[in-house]
Amino acid sequence: MGNYDVVIIGGGPAGVTCAISARNTYPDKSIALIRNQSVTLIPCGIPYVINTLNSVADDVLPDKLLEVTKTDLIVDEVIGRENKTLHLKSGKKISYTKLVLAVGSTPIKPPIEGADKDGIFLVTKDRETLSMVREKSRESERIVIVGGGYIGVELADELLKAGKQVSLVELKPHLLPVSMDPEFGEKAKEILEDAGGRIFLNNKAKRFLGKEKVAALQLEDNTKIDADMVIISAGCRPNTKLAQLMDIDYYPEFGIKVDEYLRTSDRDVFAIGDCAAKHDFFTGEYSPVMLASTAMAEGRLVGSNLFQVKVMRKYTGVLGSFSTKIGNTAFGVSGITENKAKAMNLDYVTGESNTVDRHPGKLPGASQMHLKLIFARYSHTLLGAQMYGGDSIGEMVNMFAVMILNKMTDMEIDNLQIGTHPLLTASPIAYPVINATVDAINKWYRYQPTAT
Amino acid sequence: MGNYDVVIIGGGPAGVTCAISARNTYPDKSIALIRNQSVTLIPCGIPYVINTLNSVADDVLPDKLLEVTKTDLIVDEVIGRENKTLHLKSGKKISYTKLVLAVGSTPIKPPIEGADKDGIFLVTKDRETLSMVREKSRESERIVIVGGGYIGVELADELLKAGKQVSLVELKPHLLPVSMDPEFGEKAKEILEDAGGRIFLNNKAKRFLGKEKVAALQLEDNTKIDADMVIISAGCRPNTKLAQLMDIDYYPEFGIKVDEYLRTSDRDVFAIGDCAAKHDFFTGEYSPVMLASTAMAEGRLVGSNLFQVKVMRKYTGVLGSFSTKIGNTAFGVSGITENKAKAMNLDYVTGESNTVDRHPGKLPGASQMHLKLIFARYSHTLLGAQMYGGDSIGEMVNMFAVMILNKMTDMEIDNLQIGTHPLLTASPIAYPVINATVDAINKWYRYQPTAT
Numbered sequence: 004m005g006n007y008d009v010v011i012i013g014g015g016p017a018g019v020t021c022a023i024s025a026r027n028t029y030p031d032k033s034i035a036l037i038r039n040q041s042v043t044l045i046p047c048g049i050p051y052v053i054n055t056l057n058s059v060a061d062d063v064l065p066d067k068l069l070e071v072t073k074t075d076l077i078v079d080e081v082i083g084r085e086n087k088t089l090h091l092k093s094g095k096k097i098s099y100t101k102l103v104l105a106v107g108s109t110p111i112k113p114p115i116e117g118a119d120k121d122g123i124f125l126v127t128k129d130r131e132t133l134s135m136v137r138e139k140s141r142e143s144e145r146i147v148i149v150g151g152g153y154i155g156v157e158l159a160d161e162l163l164k165a166g167k168q169v170s171l172v173e174l175k176p177h178l179l180p181v182s183m184d185p186e187f188g189e190k191a192k193e194i195l196e197d198a199g200g201r202i203f204l205n206n207k208a209k210r211f212l213g214k215e216k217v218a219a220l221q222l223e224d225n226t227k228i229d230a231d232m233v234i235i236s237a238g239c240r241p242n243t244k245l246a247q248l249m250d251i252d253y254y255p256e257f258g259i260k261v262d263e264y265l266r267t268s269d270r271d272v273f274a275i276g277d278c279a280a281k282h283d284f285f286t287g288e289y290s291p292v293m294l295a296s297t298a299m300a301e302g303r304l305v306g307s308n309l310f311q312v313k314v315m316r317k318y319t320g321v322l323g324s325f326s327t328k329i330g331n332t333a334f335g336v337s338g339i340t341e342n343k344a345k346a347m348n349l350d351y352v353t354g355e356s357n358t359v360d361r362h363p364g365k366l367p368g369a370s371q372m373h374l375k376l377i378f379a380r381y382s383h384t385l386l387g388a389q390m391y392g393g394d395s396i397g398e399m400v401n402m403f404a405v406m407i408l409n410k411m412t413d414m415e416i417d418n419l420q421i422g423t424h425p426l427l428t429a430s431p432i433a434y435p436v437i438n439a440t441v442d443a444i445n446k447w448y449r450y451q452p453t454a455t
Numbered sequence: 456m457g458n459y460d461v462v463i464i465g466g467g468p469a470g471v472t473c474a475i476s477a478r479n480t481y482p483d484k485s486i487a488l489i490r491n492q493s494v495t496l497i498p499c500g501i502p503y504v505i506n507t508l509n510s511v512a513d514d515v516l517p518d519k520l521l522e523v524t525k526t527d528l529i530v531d532e533v534i535g536r537e538n539k540t541l542h543l544k545s546g547k548k549i550s551y552t553k554l555v556l557a558v559g560s561t562p563i564k565p566p567i568e569g570a571d572k573d574g575i576f577l578v579t580k581d582r583e584t585l586s587m588v589r590e591k592s593r594e595s596e597r598i599v600i601v602g603g604g605y606i607g608v609e610l611a612d613e614l615l616k617a618g619k620q621v622s623l624v625e626l627k628p629h630l631l632p633v634s635m636d637p638e639f640g641e642k643a644k645e646i647l648e649d650a651g652g653r654i655f656l657n658n659k660a661k662r663f664l665g666k667e668k669v670a671a672l673q674l675e676d677n678t679k680i681d682a683d684m685v686i687i688s689a690g691c692r693p694n695t696k697l698a699q700l701m702d703i704d705y706y707p708e709f710g711i712k713v714d715e716y717l718r719t720s721d722r723d724v725f726a727i728g729d730c731a732a733k734h735d736f737f738t739g740e741y742s743p744v745m746l747a748s749t750a751m752a753e754g755r756l757v758g759s760n761l762f763q764v765k766v767m768r769k770y771t772g773v774l775g776s777f778s779t780k781i782g783n784t785a786f787g788v789s790g791i792t793e794n795k796a797k798a799m800n801l802d803y804v805t806g807e808s809n810t811v812d813r814h815p816g817k818l819p820g821a822s823q824m825h826l827k828l829i830f831a832r833y834s835h836t837l838l839g840a841q842m843y844g845g846d847s848i849g850e851m852v853n854m855f856a857v858m859i860l861n862k863m864t865d866m867e868i869d870n871l872q873i874g875t876h877p878l879l880t881a882s883p884i885a886y887p888v889i890n891a892t893v894d895a896i897n898k899w900y901r902y903q904p905t906a907t
Binding site for chain 2: 016019020023024027028045047048051055056057061062064068294295296297299300303304307314315316319321322324325326327328333335337362363365366367368394395396397398399400401402404405406408409411414417418419420421422423424425426427428430431432436437441444445448
């Protein structure tokens, strides 16, 4: 029987980050990480194994991180627990002082008729399935994607770049419906259509046609889309089976119940990443958003706090900062969207800016950029930012995350000393963060002449 | 005689931004901008007129900004003032209610023997001189640059790209000596040398040789560098002549004396941009740093506050956020350097990270990135960030500016939810902002086993 001070179950970004953080904070503790797969994939790299990367192997998260961290890697499956001892599928037993559940999530299989036919795939995070998806996509001509969130849109982009006939079906009236406002979904649609993709919005996948092998997808309005292959990307559900097995509290829909320090109902067991229930940064309500960024922030926190509360948790909830790239255009969002502000009945002002991200605009590498900010009208704090444009949006998103978390107001942003450079950013006079903020200020500010 | 509510003297970024901000805040006021040049150049674009841009005209700041803002443009020169009436060179008179001085700075001509010979140029901001510099550089083979700050290094990069033999002379032991630490200067040197440039450090330009036309530069150690042309970029001095003329207080070295709201000793006259004296963000001392970012933040503030104090000034001083690109490598800095921390006798900890800015690293467009952070050891707040790597550094610099201004601590940064994407940023596990912060934490944190 193995004895460890810390046992982490799950080898994804949350688990690995937690191991690193635990080692940094507790140099003398023994740490083991148990995972049920021989290799771990980099989750956000998954769509890119289709075309941009040369193989699924190029997307493997190196185990060197665990070696450097002096974490024992155990490839096995936890099938039970007795007191503080885990029973593994191989028959081995491992005991722990502190346990961390980082067991992730599983793709949702929507109830579509005929979904068991050959040629229909879910985007799971294991090497074998993804290798099959990659191989199958290479032999297929007509590929249908069900689900127009980030993964669906990224897959469509990759498959179009690989020269495939791509159709994408989304239930909601625009692409990226959960994470961005309609105009950004429209922009994504325009890019995919320009590349030859067919986009079906406001329409539901009703039935897969074909004998053993899928031959077409029939939509709610009876449109029939021929398909050699179908990929379903309809979101994920937290893995709660292990929590159930261990008699730890969980919500089937939102995941394992945790407190501010990610402690479960069992005080020596933590839960992090996709499997842990999350709250929304703005509403405090349970949030279905699953992001590597959140998972890893949780992993770092728990790794530091395992044996004492060392890092105080300013409970923030899921802010939702992410970025992607479709065709040659980057998209990014941090915080609240206008759609969500409306749903919350929030009193808000938007500010917008359209500019070029080099100056003068005649310099090479310049991209058109669109930015939309959302401020609380009364308190003037920044609540959200959405944008599309050049590659530097990947880091602008994080600047906005920092602004939102620090509750910066429109005036504070207007006062910022922003660094700009001709070859790297927009002009200081057209700097989008400032200009969109000024646009918002101009909307709430009504000039009142005074007697001065 | 013209009568205006607001008169701005100077057409650079500070003046134009001030006009825009004044118009936004005071829709009914009449505004005029007086400048002594027919066109205004985009200051940070100036080095790029040498090679990357097709002409000096491509670097002109469009007057459309003034038209849209309903600002009357007067091309003339202010030569005197009587009460609140300005006397112009043309004989015209213009009266104002509020006056803004945005008259900029002038390149310093260091006292080098023979500096009046033909073929020796200063980097001034007017179209005529720059057109001459551009033309002369095209006919020259061997070009010597005196001064290894940003402008000198950018000019060297441009001239090397144009296929010239470039020598650069810097007084201090490393390039970018004021703004960055030695290892970053070394990296810049390496890039310029790889491109064929010759760099002379720790050496002083002593004497220009040649008859009427410059033929060589002799250094303090008697090295002789042959030259068909010399460009001197040795910093700038604030323009204070107009303040002197108007009997407004100023420091010859640091510029026009202003209070927290950029008001001069005359309550109806403001000064902004390079001509206004500035304080350092950290030390509070007068600062010689002149940046468009600071100038424009001042322009926006004064534009809003002309007739009442509307925007409260959280007095910050010059933070110093800037970025540049040398060869294919971007460089950026925000806040304090380690050199400066030492000079201030500050108790600090550094944190470093080396990573690739895409993930997996096999994705196209990946660059090696180096980041160095400086934290106050005792209060744990972030004080400075320096980096080199890919283009997104242009925006990372601004993220760091936001963190420093918000006095974020290492723990708060470690807790951030950072958005990452394979095609746009480093991996979340190798995200440099987090990893350099953790590196700093590991340095001050000494593990003390406890009885828990």
